[in-house]
Amino acid sequence: MSDSFLLYVVFASQIFVISYLLPFKLQQRALSILNDYPPEQYPKLYPIGVQAINKKITQLMLMSRGVLVLGIALVVHGLYTQNTEMLGWDSQSVIMIYYMLQVIPLILLALFGERYFKKMRRVNASKIRKAQLTPRHITHYASMTFIGLTAVVYLLFIGLVAYISEHPFDGFAGYVNVLGVTMLNLFFGACIYMNVYGKKKDPHQSDEDRFKKTSRLVKLMLFCSMAATVHISINFLLSTFDLRHLNDVVASVYYQVLMLVMIFASLSEDADFEVYKETSTQS
Amino acid sequence: MEIIINNDEKTPLFTQLITQIKQAVITGDVMAGDPLPSIRQLANDLEINNKTVAKAYRLLERDSVIETKGYRGTYFHPNAKENSHTDINESVTTVLAKTLDSLREIGATDSEIRIAFGQLMNNRHN
Numbered sequence: 001m002s003d004s005f006l007l008y009v010v011f012a013s014q015i016f017v018i019s020y021l022l023p024f025k026l027q028q029r030a031l032s033i034l035n036d037y038p039p040e041q042y043p044k045l046y047p048i049g050v051q052a053i054n055k056k057i058t059q060l061m062l063m064s065r066g067v068l069v070l071g072i073a074l075v076v077h078g079l080y081t082q083n084t085e086m087l088g089w090d091s092q093s094v095i096m097i098y099y100m101l102q103v104i105p106l107i108l109l110a111l112f113g114e115r116y117f118k119k120m121r122r123v124n125a126s127k128i129r130k131a132q133l134t135p136r137h138i139t140h141y142a143s144m145t146f147i148g149l150t151a152v153v154y155l156l157f158i159g160l161v162a163y164i165s166e167h168p169f170d171g172f173a174g175y176v177n178v179l180g181v182t183m184l185n186l187f188f189g190a191c192i193y194m195n196v197y198g199k200k201k202d203p204h205q206s207d208e209d210r211f212k213k214t215s216r217l218v219k220l221m222l223f224c225s226m227a228a229t230v231h232i233s234i235n236f237l238l239s240t241f242d243l244r245h246l247n248d249v250v251a252s253v254y255y256q257v258l259m260l261v262m263i264f265a266s267l268s269e270d271a272d273f274e275v276y277k278e279t280s281t282q283s
Numbered sequence: 284m285e286i287i288i289n290n291d292e293k294t295p296l297f298t299q300l301i302t303q304i305k306q307a308v309i310t311g312d313v314m315a316g317d318p319l320p321s322i323r324q325l326a327n328d329l330e331i332n333n334k335t336v337a338k339a340y341r342l343l344e345r346d347s348v349i350e351t352k353g354y355r356g357t358y359f360h361p362n363a364k365e366n367s368h369t370d371i372n373e374s375v376t377t378v379l380a381k382t383l384d385s386l387r388e389i390g391a392t393d394s395e396i397r398i399a400f401g402q403l404m405n406n407r408h409n
Contacts, residue, residue: 127290131328133307134284135320135356199327 003245004084007091008075010252014095015071017256018102022263023064026109029267030057037273044204045276047119056112063105071098091248099255106259117201124203132207136196141211141218150222157181157229160236169239177232184228188221204275213269220265227258284312288329296331300339305348305367308359315364319349319357346371 034053039046046053074094078086086094138147161177168174195217200210231254238246284307288299307313319340320328326336340357343349347366351357360366386396 129288129290129329129331131286131320131325132284133286133304133313133319133325135318136324197321197324197327199330 003249004078004082007086007248007252008078010249011071011086011095012075014099014102014252014256015068015075018099018259019064019068019071022259023061023105025263025267027057027061033273037276042273042276043278044120044124045273047116047123060105060109060112063108064102067098067101067105070101074098092251095248095252095255102255103259106263114201121201121203126203138192138196138218141196141215142222146219146222150225153226153229154181154185157233160233164236164240167240169236172236172239177236181229181232185225188225192218192221206272206275209271209275213271216265216269220262223261224258227254227261286325286329288331296329296335297339297342300336301342304339304343308348308363308367313359313363315359315361317359319359321356 030053033045034050037045039050074086081088085091158178161175164172165174195214202210205213231250234250235247238244238250286300286303288296288303290296292299294302304313304319319325322333322336322340326333329336340349340351344351346369347360348363349357350360383396391399
């Protein structure tokens with residue numbers, strides 16, 4: 001299989017996974033919740049009307065479809081023109097930019113979720129507030145092994161950068177790469193901190209559900225940290241061994257794995273919806 | 284151990300916190316040496332101001348129900364159970380009552396007592 005053909009096969013998979021499969025799964029989940037937990041029986045779940053929710057889902061699906069069509073056009077163009085680089089430019093840049101377009105609907109969905117919870121908090125009429133009198137630590141949500149493994153991956157990356165600095169390849173940025181990965185890890189760390197110690201987004205959520213959701217997110221952030229570090233390390237190794245042409249394929253696989261893990265972690269939630277009934281006194 | 288506060292109650296929020304934490308110690312729901320959540324964590328969970336929780340913690344530390352160990356966090360005092368029965372408000376009322384009786388014996392009027400008390404409190408703040 002030629003490198004170009006492999007690239008287009010993997011890229012086609014990226015288009016399918018991120019712009020078709022994931023939005024489809026998210027839409028299914030949303031419609032299933034709307035069907036199984038209607039506003040008449042679970043009023044606290046709906047700070048805004050069902051129509052507004054459906055409208056938002058439709059908008060995001062249309063955006064994803066638009067990006068999907070663009071991706072198919074890119075593949076058709078590439079196979080037709082037989083260019084070794086996508087759009088006659090730089091395949092890795094095209095893949096990265098396309099990925100950023102693919103995640104825009106998902107980012108907008110996340111922002112919609114934040115506004116949704118904010119509205120839920122605003123309309124929450126209850127004046128009762130509850131809290132546990134025990135401190136929370138990251139180790140309550142992820143094992144020391146998992147946390148330690150993340151730290152080891154980071155340290156190994158620093159070691160790899162130090163090793164490559166002795167015999168750098170063309171374009172190698174040296175220890176600036178360590179700064180970049182450190183900033184990325186600080187970002188993931190900040191996400192973990194905000195979720196472990198921050199305010200409760202959903203005012204009706206039970207303590208058990210909050211624990212499960214936070215656990216899921218902490219593990220996800222640790223996984224993202226490891227995945228990003230490993231991806232960058234693989235890029236460096238491929239460049240060192242003169243296999244840069246495979247970087248494009250690796251990048252596309254990385255984006256797909258990342259999105260699959262993130263989305264399926266979200267979809268595996270088994271929340272307690274009884275707290276959203278009118279008679280519930282959870283919050 | 285769950286803390287429950289009611290924003291509609293007339294009792295100030297920090298007082299509700301202090302009462303429930305002391306009650307938790309008395310009933311044995313928490314033990315000496317157990318850690319407490321950070322001010323930020325408790326304030327975020329109860330959706331109240333950090334300063335309200337900080338005030339509650341300060342007063343609990345004054346009463347030796349809790350103790351702060353710097354960066355290591357806040358813990359229940361080794362003598363928390365005995366100290367939780369102490370109510371400084373009761374002591375304040377008792378001492379003031381005795382002082383008022385003494386002042387009335389020497390002939391001071393209620394108005395004179397109030398003005399003098401107010402002036403002394405203002406001077407203390409300045």
